[in-house]
Amino acid sequence: MFTCSHCKNEFCYKGDVSEAPAFCPTRGSSADRELERYDEEDRKMARAAAIVEGRYYGMLTRVEEIMEFALQMGYHHIGVGFCGGLMAEAKIFVDILRANGFQVDSIDCKNGSVEKTLMGVDQNDFVHCERADERMCNPAGQAEKLDAAGCELNVLVGLCVGHDSLFIKHSKAPVTVLAAKDRVLGHNPIAAIYTADSYRKSLYHYVKNREKIAELKSKKDHEL
Numbered sequence: 001m002f003t004c005s006h007c008k009n010e011f012c013y014k015g016d017v018s019e020a021p022a023f024c025p026t027r028g029s030s031a032d033r034e035l036e037r038y039d040e041e042d043r044k045m046a047r048a049a050a051i052v053e054g055r056y057y058g059m060l061t062r063v064e065e066i067m068e069f070a071l072q073m074g075y076h077h078i079g080v081g082f083c084g085g086l087m088a089e090a091k092i093f094v095d096i097l098r099a100n101g102f103q104v105d106s107i108d109c110k111n112g113s114v115e116k117t118l119m120g121v122d123q124n125d126f127v128h129c130e131r132a133d134e135r136m137c138n139p140a141g142q143a144e145k146l147d148a149a150g151c152e153l154n155v156l157v158g159l160c161v162g163h164d165s166l167f168i169k170h171s172k173a174p175v176t177v178l179a180a181k182d183r184v185l186g187h188n189p190i191a192a193i194y195t196a197d198s199y200r201k202s203l204y205h206y207v208k209n210r211e212k213i214a215e216l217k218s219k220k221d222h223e224l
């Protein structure tokens with residue numbers, strides 16, 4: 001079992017793992033073996049990412065880093081796969097990219113307008129259960145349409161957990177994320193981690209309590 005998260009010291013960062021724990025995945029490895037994992041395109045991407053990190057460390061917002069990464073890679077055509085709930089934010093992001101000379105295609109998560117029930121989603125699991133039908137998120141459609149448009153890099157803006165996984169699975173172009181959806185924390189999911197040992201200790205008991213939370217949502221739906 002790998003448990004880098006609980007390593008007492010990031011020995012790999014310092015270049016000497018002789019004192020690293022027994023589970024250390026760097027032990028028994030070699031630079032050659034690790035580099036074999038990267039083809040030419042991967043290496044170009046790794047160098048571009050390193051330049052964005054090293055040359056501009058702490059100076060660029062993520063929006064700027066995405067543009068810098070695209071420039072380093074020679075990408076001109078950017079795809080934006082966004083959540084309909086963040087359309088206003090997506091519009092500003094697209095305007096910024098275009099103002100900086102990029103060609104941009106953007107696709108809403110509800111593209112295709114397919115009813116959720118056709119995917120086998122029960123009406124009780126709709127966001128708005130009182131409605132007779134609800135349109136599903138279509139991340140495979142987003143990814144494949146952006147690929148067909150010729151996008152060289154796809155950027156996710158607020159896709160749901162799992163929908164983002166499907167987008168990444170279906171996208172032929174590399175994918176990066178501008179915003180990860182968190183409806184409770186204003187799309188700042190790491191805030192849950194920062195408060196896990198204070199206000200949000202309940203995080204440690206989520207699995208035990210998840211059915212109660214689902215019941216609360218159901219009760220709320222019926223009260224509305």
Ligand code: SF4
Pocket residue numbers: 003004005007008009010011012013017020021023024025026027
């Ligand atoms: S790779 Fe080894 S040294 Fe690095 S964090 Fe993991 S266990 Fe620690």
